Amino acid sequence: MIDPSPAPSSILVDLELPEPEPLPAELVRVLSSLRVVLLGWFSVPEQTTPAQARDQFGAVAEDTLDAAARRFEEAGAEVTTRLVFTGDELDTISRVSVEESCDAVLIPGPVEQLRRVLVPLRGIQNVREIAPFVADLCQDGTARVTLLHILEGDETTAASREDVLEPAAERMRSAGIKADLLELNSVAADSPADTIVEWAGEHDLAVLGEIKASVREILFGTVPEQIVEQTNTPVIVVRREDEDVTAAEQATQAGSS
Numbered sequence: 739m740i741d742p743s744p745a746p747s748s749i750l751v752d753l754e755l756p757e758p759e760p761l762p763a764e765l766v767r768v769l770s771s772l773r774v775v776l777l778g779w780f781s782v783p784e785q786t787t788p789a790q791a792r793d794q795f796g797a798v799a800e801d802t803l804d805a806a807a808r809r810f811e812e813a814g815a816e817v818t819t820r821l822v823f824t825g826d827e828l829d830t831i832s833r834v835s836v837e838e839s840c841d842a843v844l845i846p847g848p849v850e851q852l853r854r855v856l857v858p859l860r861g862i863q864n865v866r867e868i869a870p871f872v873a874d875l876c877q878d879g880t881a882r883v884t885l886l887h888i889l890e891g892d893e894t895t896a897a898s899r900e901d902v903l904e905p906a907a908e909r910m911r912s913a914g915i916k917a918d919l920l921e922l923n924s925v926a927a928d929s930p931a932d933t934i935v936e937w938a939g940e941h942d943l944a945v946l947g948e949i950k951a952s953v954r955e956i957l958f959g960t961v962p963e964q965i966v967e968q969t970n971t972p973v974i975v976v977r978r979e980d981e982d983v984t985a986a987e988q989a990t991q992a993g994s995s
Contacts, residue, residue, distance in 0.1 A: 745773065746771060746772050746816065747841045747842070747874040747875070748772060748773040748775060748839065749772050749773070749775065749844055749974065750777055750834060750835045750842070750844065751769070751774055751844045751846070752777040752778075752779060752831050753777065753778045753779070753803065754779060754781070755778045755780045755795075755802055755803070755821075756799060758778070761806070762846075762850075764849045764851060764852065766810055767813050768875070769844070770814045770815040771875060771877050772816075773815070773818070774810050774816065774817045774818070775817075775818045775820065775834070775835075776806060776807050776817055776818065776820070777820045777822065777831065777834050778799060778803035778806070779822045779823075779831070780795060780821075780822070780824070781824065781825070782824060784825070788823035788824065788825075789823075799821055800821060818838060820834055831843065835977065841867065841976060841977060842871055842977060843975050843977070844972065844973075845973040845975065846966075846972050847973070848970055849972055852876075852881045853880070853882065853942055854884060854941040854942050855875070855881050855883045855942065856884050856886060856938050856941040856943070856945070856971075857872060857883060857884065857944075857945050858886045858888070858937070858944070858946055859887045862902055863978075864947030865905070865947075866909065867978055868945060868947045868976050869906070869910050869913040869915075871945070872910065872913070872945055873910065873913035873914040873915050875945070875974075877914070879916055879919065881919070882919050883921065884937070885903055885907060885920065885921065886925070886937055887902045887903055887923070887925075888925060888926075898924035903922040904922070907920050931960060934961055935964045935965050935968055939965075939968070942971070943971065943973075943974065944965055944972070945973075945974045945976060946975050946976065947975070
């Protein structure tokens, strides 16, 4: 019996309806190796119920969402669509990312060609989730992957390479990324966030993991926001699965039901 191929990593892509910002064609292509959960969310005015908004705008919203989904399907992606009428964008994105078991969330930006991917690392805590995701994302074997670690306190470059970068690179290689596509860097910085943003501006895409147990901080923390706002580089935030984060997600989901 032949073992089935493992399921691809999944990413949540949200679209603000009724007139979403169009996603760049290259970004659609880049994400086509993943399972894409396409979330169309329609902001509901305070004096309107979600049911009323759905009755009034549902058909047009469905058509717009289906058109966006077709772009991903034509690129070869497996696509799941969700349409939500909501008064709270962040809560909706958090909740749907949990319900659909998404590995990551996209904060979009322009991409002309995926040649360099930046992966900032905070220790090796989240490499277990990041490595297979980046391997799925870069499976055509053409993009270089930069691992970046900001030195902490009295940490030396040698210690950073031995304790963080080399173990992370081994995870990446085990996940399927070619060794010659990996670039390992450690730098000292007075402001780690500013340094990450600066490096992100020299790459086509940044993939970050998080270790905090706040769903909203996981999806829209300070560094991802700064990268997109200051450099226009798209960001993918890989969610970290552990008991603390799971508990936070369940609490968020319960509070929104």
